[in-house]
Amino acid sequence: MVMSTDTAKKFVSFEALPDFLAQLAQGACVYAPRRENKAVVYRPWSPGDNVEFAARPTESCKHVIFPRSEELFSFTRGGEGENPDDSSLILQEASEPGPAVIFGALSCDARGFLAFDPVYDGCGTGGKARDVYYLKRRAITTLVVRTCKTPLNTCFCTWVGGGPASSEGADALMTEIGNGLLFEAVSDKGAALLQSLPDASAEQGAEATASREAAQGRFPQPADIKAAPGSLRALFDSAPFWEKQTAQCLYCGACTYLCPTCYCFNITDESNGIRGVRLRSWDNCMSPLFTLETSGHNPRPAKFNRLKNRVGHKFSYYPKIHSGRFSCCGCGRCIKSCPSSVDIRKIVLDAIKEAANV
Amino acid sequence: MAIQDDIKSAIAEVLPGLSCVIGWGAGPEPLRAAPLFMRDAADVEKFTAGFLAVNNPALFLPALKGAKVGLVVKGCDARSVGQLVAENLVKREEVHLIGYPCRGIIDMDKTAAALEGRCEPGEVKGLREEDGDIVLDTPGGEVRLAKTDVAADKCARCRYPNAESADVFVGEKIAPVVERDDYADLAAFENMELDARKAFWEMEMSRCIRCYACRNSCPLCVCRDHCVAASREPHWLTQADGVRDKLFFQLIHATHLAGRCTGCGECERACPVGIPLLTLKRAFSRQVEGLFGYTAGLDQGMPPLLTFKLEEPAIKEREW
Ligand code: SF4
Numbered sequence: 001m002v003m004s005t006d007t008a009k010k011f012v013s014f015e016a017l018p019d020f021l022a023q024l025a026q027g028a029c030v031y032a033p034r035r036e037n038k039a040v041v042y043r044p045w046s047p048g049d050n051v052e053f054a055a056r057p058t059e060s061c062k063h064v065i066f067p068r069s070e071e072l073f074s075f076t077r078g079g080e081g082e083n084p085d086d087s088s089l090i091l092q093e094a095s096e097p098g099p100a101v102i103f104g105a106l107s108c109d110a111r112g113f114l115a116f117d118p119v120y121d122g123c124g125t126g127g128k129a130r131d132v133y134y135l136k137r138r139a140i141t142t143l144v145v146r147t148c149k150t151p152l153n154t155c156f157c158t159w160v161g162g163g164p165a166s167s168e169g170a171d172a173l174m175t176e177i178g179n180g181l182l183f184e185a186v187s188d189k190g191a192a193l194l195q196s197l198p199d200a201s202a203e204q205g206a207e208a209t210a211s212r213e214a215a216q217g218r219f220p221q222p223a224d225i226k227a228a229p230g231s232l233r234a235l236f237d238s239a240p241f242w243e244k245q246t247a248q249c250l251y252c253g254a255c256t257y258l259c260p261t262c263y264c265f266n267i268t269d270e271s272n273g274i275r276g277v278r279l280r281s282w283d284n285c286m287s288p289l290f291t292l293e294t295s296g297h298n299p300r301p302a303k304f305n306r307l308k309n310r311v312g313h314k315f316s317y318y319p320k321i322h323s324g325r326f327s328c329c330g331c332g333r334c335i336k337s338c339p340s341s342v343d344i345r346k347i348v349l350d351a352i353k354e355a356a357n358v
Numbered sequence: 359m360a361i362q363d364d365i366k367s368a369i370a371e372v373l374p375g376l377s378c379v380i381g382w383g384a385g386p387e388p389l390r391a392a393p394l395f396m397r398d399a400a401d402v403e404k405f406t407a408g409f410l411a412v413n414n415p416a417l418f419l420p421a422l423k424g425a426k427v428g429l430v431v432k433g434c435d436a437r438s439v440g441q442l443v444a445e446n447l448v449k450r451e452e453v454h455l456i457g458y459p460c461r462g463i464i465d466m467d468k469t470a471a472a473l474e475g476r477c478e479p480g481e482v483k484g485l486r487e488e489d490g491d492i493v494l495d496t497p498g499g500e501v502r503l504a505k506t507d508v509a510a511d512k513c514a515r516c517r518y519p520n521a522e523s524a525d526v527f528v529g530e531k532i533a534p535v536v537e538r539d540d541y542a543d544l545a546a547f548e549n550m551e552l553d554a555r556k557a558f559w560e561m562e563m564s565r566c567i568r569c570y571a572c573r574n575s576c577p578l579c580v581c582r583d584h585c586v587a588a589s590r591e592p593h594w595l596t597q598a599d600g601v602r603d604k605l606f607f608q609l610i611h612a613t614h615l616a617g618r619c620t621g622c623g624e625c626e627r628a629c630p631v632g633i634p635l636l637t638l639k640r641a642f643s644r645q646v647e648g649l650f651g652y653t654a655g656l657d658q659g660m661p662p663l664l665t666f667k668l669e670e671p672a673i674k675e676r677e678w
C-alpha cells in the first residue's frame with residue numbers, strides 16, 4: 001500500500017533532531033531553549049546540546065532580534081597624548097549580524113515581535129524613522145514555533161488574539177507527536193528551512209492537528225478585555241486605584257526584560273580613553289531613571305506612575321494607534337516571574353470594573 | 359487553620375491604629391501567595407499564612423516611613439526589621455510586629471524539580487497543606503511532596519523561627535531547626551577548584567538580565583533609586599551585556615550588605631533566572647560573624663563595617 005503524504009508537512013524524529021539542528025547550524029546561529037540550573041534560556045545551540053521541551057522558557061527570545069546590549073558603532077577620537085588639539089573622530093560601523101534561527105520559540109513569543117514591528121518600521125513617521133538595526137536582524141531571523149500542549153496558570157494568549165498554536169508571526173510551526181516533531185511552513189522563510197526534511201504521512205499530519213485542537217480545548221475561555229483601552233484612559237488620573245494596584249510591586253526590571261513585547265531602550269557611550277562604543281541597551285519603564293530628566297524633574301516619580309504606564313502602554317495607548325492590537329501577547333512571564341506576584345491580568349480586569357463604576 | 363484565624367484576630371485588633379498591616383494573601387496561582395496590604399476588615403479576611411508566606415514584608419518598610427505600619431512576620435522577616443531598626447532606617451515605634459511560629463516556606467525551584475517529568479509548577483491547579491506535606495492537584499493526578507523536600511534552603515538551617523522581637527506573638531513558640539549555622543553550603547562550594555568556581559560564576563552570571571530584582575527585593579538595599587549600578591555620573595558600570603559588569607554589580611551588592619545581610623534569601627528567590635546569589639552574601643556574612651562577632655538582625659547597634667572602633671574586641675591585633 002502506498003502511504004499518502006502531505007507535502008506541506010514534514011516530520012523529524014527526536015532521534016534525527018540533532019542532525020537537523022546541525023544542518024541548520026551550518027547556515028545560521030540556531031538559538032534553542034536550554035535548561036541551565038533553575039532557568040530555561042535561549043542559547044546558541046551546538047552539537048551535543050539538549051533542547052528543553054518540557055519546561056517553557058523563562059525568558060522570551062526577543063534578545064535574538066533585539067539584543068540586550070548592541071553596539072551601534074565604535075569610535076576613536078584624537079586629542080590625547082602628543083596631540084591635545086587633535087579633534088578628529090573616527091567612526092566605525094558595527095559588524096553585520098549573521099542569520100539566525102530561533103528553534104522552539106513559543107507562539108506568544110512569535111506574536112511578540114508583531115508588537116515591535118510597526119514601531120521599529122517607522123510607524124508614525126511615514127516610514128522615515130526606520131530602525132535599521134532591528135529590521136536587519138528581523139529579516140534574517142527565522143522563527144520556528146513550538147505549539148503548546150497545555151496552558152500555564154499564568155498564560156492568557158487567548159485573551160489577546162493568540163493561542164497555543166497560533167502561527168501569527170511564525171515562519172514555521174512544530175508540534176510534538178509521538179516520537180518526534182511535525183513541521184509546517186508558514187512563510188517562505190520557513191519553507192526554505194524545512195525543504196530538506198522528509199514529508200510527513202497524512203496520519204502524522206492528522207495527529208498534529210488533533211493534538212493542537214486538544215490543546216486549544218485545554219485553554220479556559222478568554223476574558224473579554226475589549227473595554228480595556230477606554231477604561232485605562234478613564235483611570236489615568238485615579239491615583240488611589242493605581243497606588244493600590246502597585247503597593248506590592250518592587251519596581252524591578254523582571255517583567256519588562258522577560259516580556260516579548262517590551263521594546264524600550266537606552267543609548268550610552270562607553271569609552272575607555274580615546275576609544276569607545278555607542279551601545280543601545282534594554283531599558284525599562286519600571287525604573288525611576290527611565291523618565292528622570294536632566295533638570296532632576298521626574299514625571300513618573302512613584303512606582304504607581306510607572307506601573308500605570310506599563311499597563312496603559314500595552315492595553316490602551318498602543319492599541320489606540322495600532323488598530324486595536326494590544327502590545328501584550330499574553331505570555332504571562334511578567335506574572336510567572338514577578339517576585340512580588342503582581343498579576344497584570346488582574347490589573348486590567350480591575351481597571352475595567354473600576355472604570356465602569358466611575 | 360486555627361492559627362490563621364488567630365493571626366487575623368490579632369491583625370483586626372491593631373489595624374485601627376495603623377496605616378496598614380502587611381502580610382500575605384492569594385497570589386496569581388495556587389503555589390504562590392502575594393504580599394497583602396490590609397487596610398480594612400475585608401482585606402484582613404484575605405490574609406493567609408503558612409507554607410506560601412514567602413515574601414519578606416520588611417522590604418516595604420523604608421518607603422512607608424512616617425506612618426505606623428503593622429507587619430506579620432516570620433522569624434527571618436523579623437531579623438530584617440531588626441537590622442533596619444539597628445541602622446536607624448526604620449523607627450521601631452513606627453512598626454507593630456505580629457509574629458507566629460514559622461515552619462518554613464516553599465521554594466519554587468525545588469518544587470519544579472520535584473515535579474519534573476509530571477508537569478510544570480504553573481500547571482498545578484490546587485494545593486492543600488497536610489501536616490508535613492503539601493498535596494498538589496496536577497493534570498496527572500494528586501502529587502504529595504514532603505515540605506522539607508521543597509522548603510527554602512534557609513528553612514533547613516533556621517535558628518530563629520519565632521520572630522523574637524514581635525510585639526504580639528500568636529501561637530506557641532517552636533524549637534529552632536538547628537542551633538548553629540555551619541555554612542555547609544559554602545563548604546561544598548569552596549571545595550570546587552578555583553578555575554571551576556570561576557567557570558561556575560561566569561556561566562551563572564551570563565544569564566543575568568540586569569533586572570535588579572535581586573536589589574529591589576532586598577529589604578536592606580536602601581539606596582535602590584540611587585544605585586551605583588544605574589548612575590550615569592560617574593558611570594561605574596557599562597551597559598555592555600557581559601559577565602564582568604554583571605558580576606561587578608553582585609560584588610557591590612554583597613559588599614554593601616556585608617554584616618547587614620540577614621540571609622533572608624529574597625535576592626536569590628527574586629532572581630528570575632535562578633542565579634545562586636545567596637552564596638556570595640553568605641560568604642560575607644560568615645566572615646563578618648567570625649571577625650566581628652556581629653550577627654545582622656539580632657545585635658543592636660550599627661553593623662561593624664559602618665562604624666569605626668579603635669580596637670575590635672574580636673580581632674586580637676596585639677597578639678599577632
Ligand atoms: S510587576 Fe513584578 S516584576 Fe514588574 S517591576 Fe513590579 S515587582 Fe518587578
Ligand code: SF4
Nearest residue numbers: 259328329331332334
Ligand atoms: S506584559 Fe506580561 S503577559 Fe504581556 S507580553 Fe509582556 S510579559 Fe507577556
Ligand code: SF4
Nearest residue numbers: 433434460462513516
Ligand atoms: S528561615 Fe525560619 S523563619 Fe524564615 S521562612 Fe524559613 S523557617 Fe520560617
Ligand code: SF4
Nearest residue numbers: 576619621622623625
Ligand atoms: S542580600 Fe539577599 S539575603 Fe541578604 S538581606 Fe538582602 S535580600 Fe536578604
Ligand code: SF4
Nearest residue numbers: 566567569570572629
Ligand atoms: S535578579 Fe538575577 S537576573 Fe536580575 S539583576 Fe539580579 S542577578 Fe541579574
